Amino acid sequence: MIINNSDDFVLEILEFHKYTKDKLRKLLLKNKLLVLRNANLDFAGFDSFSNYFGVPEVAYPYKYQALGFETIRLQSNVEGKGMNGGGMYWHSDGPQTKEPSRITLLSCEEAPLVGGETVFCNLSQAYSDIPEDMKLRIEHLEGNYPCRQIYVDDLIEMGLEPETEIVNSLHNLKHPLVKIHPISGIKALYLNENWLKGLDGIPKEESDELLKYLYDFATEKKYLYYHKWEKNDLLIWDNYSLMHKALDLDSQYPKTTRRIRIKG
Template structure:
């Protein structure tokens, strides 16, 4: 097994490993450490069925059901969902999954530690997945700004389906019929339980408001924060090849899909999320009783 850095501050490729094979405990521990350190790992040339894909990523934790499992899960593999540019909403508009920086399923008490994607059908050019290192992005900010962020708590919406980008000015439209759906509150700055590092943590389409700000002020603040940290040195853009497996640590990164390609060309990925624990940080310290408590739906 060889390791090759693929980004300035984020990302590594693992070479010479077949994830269909049974891996030893030492190798698994090494891969987990690499993922914590590099935030994102790439495994190329992995020829996997959906069941084999689900088994392969178990080395990083237990796969969990997606919020959208009922709509996009693969038959016979309920933990594997489809991410495709060939999905359409009821109005006939193309569904563009993940087109703004976010961490997955922040509305949950226990959002996923990791998200993984597997390349099935890839367009000829473009369609990258971007991974943003919010650990180094946070550390790059002035001390006064970091101190301010450390105190912030975000209140999340239950579904990003009720929020969408309205236009190029980055304004949001909210659907009133979903305003009452419950979400979760998390610290804006999340501390990594293994590394002890801090990182900026949110889903840009699920943010309702930050304590002390209106929803409108919150959105303006978040978009300004993104302008500060979305720097090429903090971003790894994965250029897909068929049979690539990409996995990243949601506790240290945001991600988005780039729609810079001919949308008549199919882009189809498979996706698995790995169970996590409640986010904690300076604004919401770790509480063991809260971390161990389980909600009625198992989240």
């Protein structure tokens, strides 16, 4: 039963198990973010369900994989229950691969009483609303993504040892500033406050000014949805259309999630 569609890109669903995988895929394509309530899935169920949407990626860092399930990454601010830190900046998942992650599934095992919301930004609508002269200016620009160095720096900052296998697989990449959805053909901005380090072929001052304009424009309140987590929530979102970030959380309020990303 669909119970809410208060935002133009968010659809809240009860009894999701009554929907076929084809129907869920169509709803995701249309709405960009699905909020499935009371989705009480164990590791095996979560892993199996993710295949509705494509081929899951191998999760890393490896030490935070769920035991027996290499596609599930455990995340928590409770010591020993998962990876803690990261993600508190605007981003779409998977920029470190030539074809970034297409879809992300995030399941909540333990929800905080206060804080820890995840904010989503509708980048396809933001792009649609950008003035035409700005669209022409950014249409063919590419962003620089020094993926290996960013990954290593991020893990060191979290006190983790980067895995040699993963580090060696990462390279400097360029991604278009405007992406075209492979199914709908709809255009959207492609931004990342951590991994995107300037625009290719553009002087730094001009690049910084242009990116600031785009971040400021895209993150206006009308393009945002704040998700307050409840236990057994399962969120599914389209990385071609949205970016997101986690909000800060006091350590006294436990939050534990499980993440699967789908290959682009």
